[in-house]
Amino acid sequence: MGILDNKVALVTGGARGIGRAIALAFAGEGAQVAFTDIRLGGEADDLAASIRAKGVKAMAIQSDVRDFASTQNAVDAVEKEMQQIDILVNNAGITRDNLLIRMSEEEWDAVIDTNLKGTFNFCKAACRQMLRRRQGKIINIASVVGLIGNAGQVNYSASKAGIIGLTKSLAKEFGSRNIQVNAVAPGFVDTEMTEKLTAEQKKALTDLIPLKRTAKAHEIAAVVKFLASSEADYITGQVICVDGGLTM
Numbered sequence: 001m002g003i004l005d006n007k008v009a010l011v012t013g014g015a016r017g018i019g020r021a022i023a024l025a026f027a028g029e030g031a032q033v034a035f036t037d038i039r040l041g042g043e044a045d046d047l048a049a050s051i052r053a054k055g056v057k058a059m060a061i062q063s064d065v066r067d068f069a070s071t072q073n074a075v076d077a078v079e080k081e082m083q084q085i086d087i088l089v090n091n092a093g094i095t096r097d098n099l100l101i102r103m104s105e106e107e108w109d110a111v112i113d114t115n116l117k118g119t120f121n122f123c124k125a126a127c128r129q130m131l132r133r134r135q136g137k138i139i140n141i142a143s144v145v146g147l148i149g150n151a152g153q154v155n156y157s158a159s160k161a162g163i164i165g166l167t168k169s170l171a172k173e174f175g176s177r178n179i180q181v182n183a184v185a186p187g188f189v190d191t192e193m194t195e196k197l198t199a200e201q202k203k204a205l206t207d208l209i210p211l212k213r214t215a216k217a218h219e220i221a222a223v224v225k226f227l228a229s230s231e232a233d234y235i236t237g238q239v240i241c242v243d244g245g246l247t248m
């Protein structure tokens with residue numbers, strides 16, 4: 001028996017990193033798991049096999065979160081194959097870091113379109129059935145920089161602050177339909193997204209974290225799993241920081 005038995009979850013940008021850890025955590029609790037990514041390849045095949053190895057259904061879907069039509073197709077495919085979507089995790093995200101003075105319009109647009117518009121797209125496409133069924137959990141992956149800012153990331157931190165505003169507004173719109181909408185704000189997590197940092201930059205960052213270490217993806221997934229379960233039925237509109245104490 002798992003805490004997500006008979007639930008269907010959809011995770012965006014799930015082929016690697018935090019999304020992958022979330023997909024595996026859900027499968028480990030008995031959920032059927034569909035995940036999207038902009039490109040499907042070996043990583044996605046491995047993940048689908050690992051999900052199935054836990055005894056639940058898996059579905060890998062090629063979809064670009066920036067494109068509403070592609071998003072709607074992904075949601076339709078999951079609803080056709082798995083009948084419903086109980087849990088939506090908006091995880092797909094990118095960085096294009098630069099100081100504002102050097103940041104191009106393309107860098108701004110790419111990050112806002114992927115992180116913020118992508119979250120809007122999937123919430124809009126997946127909510128129809130949730131509203132009809134009067135149940136659902138939406139978990140949006142924000143970031144601590146959406147709360148505290150970060151030099152060199154005006155695009156990324158604006159997108160994540162936007163996700164927090166979207167989360168709170170949607171929690172108010174959907175509360176009466178028994179749909180909980182929350183955000184998880186990770187601090188610094190060891191994934192490909194953060195691999196570009198130099199050892200020096202990583203040390204400077206770690207020194208600021210009360211727990212004196214970065215996070216593993218499964219530590220973010222554990223909180224997402226809790227928010228996706230019925231244990232969290234009375235939690236909505238919240239931003240849960242999983243950051244080793246960085247933003248307290």
Ligand SMILES: NC(=O)c1ccc[n+]([C@@H]2O[C@H](COP(=O)([O-])OP(=O)(O)OC[C@H]3O[C@@H](n4cnc5c(N)ncnc54)[C@H](O)[C@@H]3O)[C@@H](O)[C@H]2O)c1
Nearest residue numbers: 013017018037038064065091092093143186188189191193
């Ligand atoms: N790693 C960190 O330290 C950290 C910290 C805070 C928040 N986050 C957030 O966590 C989420 C996952 O990050 P990660 O570290 O696992 O990154 P990652 O780069 O390892 O994984 C992101 C995934 O999203 C996919 N993706 C990118 N653009 C897409 C698009 N247009 N459509 C569909 N999929 C797309 C990528 O292909 C990739 O599989 C992101 O929203 C990120 O902003 C990460």
